[in-house]
Amino acid sequence: MHTKFFFLAALCCVATTAFATPNIQYWKSASGAKVLFVENHDIPMLDVSVAIPAGSSFDAADKSGVASLTHHLLDLGAEDLSEDDIARGMADIGAQFGGGFDQDRASMSLRTLSSAAQRDKALDIMARVLQRPLFSEAILAREKARVIAALKEAETKPESIADKVFHKALFGTHPYALPLSGEIASVEKITTQDLRDFYAARYRAGSAVVAIMGDVTRPQAEIIAQQLTEKLSSSAVSAALSEVAMTIPASEQRIAHPASQSHILIGAPGMARNDPDYFALYVGNHILGGGGFVSRLMHEVREKRGLAYSVYSYFMPSKQPGPFQIGLQTKKEQADEALQLVRDTLAGYIANGPTGKELTAAKQNIVGGFPLRIDSNRKILDYLGIIGFYDLPLTYLDDFTRKVEQVTVAQVRDAFKRRINPQAMATVIVGAPQASADKNGAAK
């Protein structure tokens, strides 16, 4: 029997380059939450995540840090459970409870064994954490002190300094410029009332996305999704953000730092998650600086000249266009040389686009590597979260390789030309070469 299956499989593989994708089930829970579910019983475990549009871009500028602290305090005390009860409760059954937080999303995620005893206990805790957080005064005071300590520490790190200045240069007064966990001065002022208000305003079932992956049935998944969101206010709340200004003035900020290397960031506002240019820019960036050892930037900066250990470029796709960012670190004495090389490489790429050969190689890598993107429950859960949160089509994974295949050299060149202007980009150099660092903070 086995030989026959192998024979069939071999035939099919030759017939098409498409790869099997998980069967995504979608529904709306009675609570109003969107649910995405993939049933899989290979491993007796369950992964669940709940995402809410409550990231740092929903902070008011003078209350920067509220969104992050609201998310952070969720599992530090909830209805009838102390922070220690929550931590012990999860640990006792070997469950892993975590979360994610970025400019768009605040999420909680759970991994648990799927047998009823463990699963039910873990979900009960998660449900209370999400829907009945306490936001205690004493815990907020303690956690604020920890956040402030971390922010102070970050202010000494070249990569953190560069990141903060870079976001400010790209997004100005747009909330995408706000630091994820706030500013020292704004965090100091945050009260439990701020957290309660933010929670009440943002944590709504109608805007929640529940992703479920693993060893439960559809009826069980329906109960789980409802259990995790039914006590949230059902109405959705507008998650619309002001638009990112896509054109920025050229700027260059050089900031002194005692580190032996300069940390260099170059960029501009890039693309949104559901951008019409998404695939052209994604594939194009793979060639420029996203494709690991074989990208153009890697070749020029590292392989040919040994100027850096790491050099990359990426688009951060989010609700509104996130950064297009090039980054590298190189010893101070050669920072200007490396910077010029990166600028020349970028300018050349935008002027001429990729070669046909480069495009073919990129497609081979992305399409051929597609099975690696969905080869574990963890990865599939992450895709479910993204598809649900960013309203991507449920066929996103089925369409992915075809859309990559369809990208042409002309489309890449055109998209980069329209979207990235080398004459209108922000450059930040932290740990700038000594002579030039005297221009500290001055824009050029």
Place this chain on the structure above:
Amino acid sequence: MRAYLFCTALLLSGFQVAAQAEVFERTLANGLKVIVKEDHRAPVIVQQIWYKAGSMDEPAGATGIAHVLEHLMFKGTHTVPAGEFSKRIAAAGGRENAFTSYDYTAYFQQLHKSKLPLAMKLEADRMRNLNLTAADFAKEIKVVMEERRLRTDDEAHALLYEKMMATTYQQHPYQHPIIGWMNDLESLAVDDAKAWYTRWYAPNNATLIIAGDVKAKEVFALAQRHYGVIPRRALAPQRKFIEPKQVGIKRMVVKAPAELPHLVMSYHAPTLINPEQDWKPYALQILAGVLDGNESARLNKHLVREQQVASGAGAGYDATSRGPSLFTLEATPSEGKTVSDVETALRREIAQLVKEGVSEEELQRVKAQVVAGEVYKRDSLFYQAMQIGQMESIGLSHRAIQVMLEKLQTVTAEQVRQAAEEFLQDDSLTVAVLDPQPLSGKPKMPKGAAHAH
């Protein structure tokens, strides 16, 4: 597409039983050990080749050469020109990289299962045909120096760790950083790389791990075809080191640009030698779990949440390595507290452990996490292969993985207490402190509580 889906469904049902991952092994005539972990959940494979040579095997004055050679392995061979290895793996849809540790050096690719022959062909080729040139070396050593600057020189905590290891070990080569001292990197030459490659890169000094949607029999045949032709080589013996017993506490300070001070306490600790009979390494593993295995573990609960003396605290212990191990405790003082405050708090935890031991509840909690972790592990092909490679490369069989799990479940509360008492002793302790320096280089104004001792 639809047709393919149909086939997959058939395949899955056919393999329901085999999905319970099985491990097969065979040693080729040239000494290469091949281990296959079948896992048919997705049509992908990982290839890892592990060489039993790490930074601890480096000759004096050539620290960093193991890692430099790892970089050079991505340059050309006599038939595959420089840069081609990565290009061919990329064109096959693959992801690849490598890593060097104190104990071993390993290379890996993750690919669709149909690309295994390509990956084997390329990996076997660079096992014996590497073309090391002075020009490639000159460029790559600069990359490695940038890596050192990025990861160690400009990273206060990494610098603290590097200098602590240099203090903790008096003779054992773990005293040297894996990436190498900068002045050694500056003096290395292509001949050092050639000597290293010739000495260690042989089939009889390597373990090949293939995990994923494969049949072991077919993998063995493929391995024989690609690797089997590489001749066995006489290996110079690895030198054995016995770290002289530490006979009194060591204290050290590292100054580096940072905001927050940090304290690390490292105690010499044993590693697992005989998985069936040893008990102390298991007890220390459980101990690390009791202290730092979850959010409600003692260090976070007591130091961070209740006493608020630290803004972060942790414990660590690795039972499996070729050389000796350390049991480490660390903490960052919270605002207004000092490193001496957190040291006192950590010492109070140790004293309490030694006096009162751990509760049955704490013990069961850590064990429950171990059991669950074994199930979660099955979600990562890479990690499963990694665990096998690690065990084989340090001289324990992959079969020890199962033994260790069973033995961990037998650890008693009293054993944990005894292990704490035996190993958390001042005479084998190194206390390392990060003294944060302002970015401007000017001395920091004293604030808050005084910096004691």
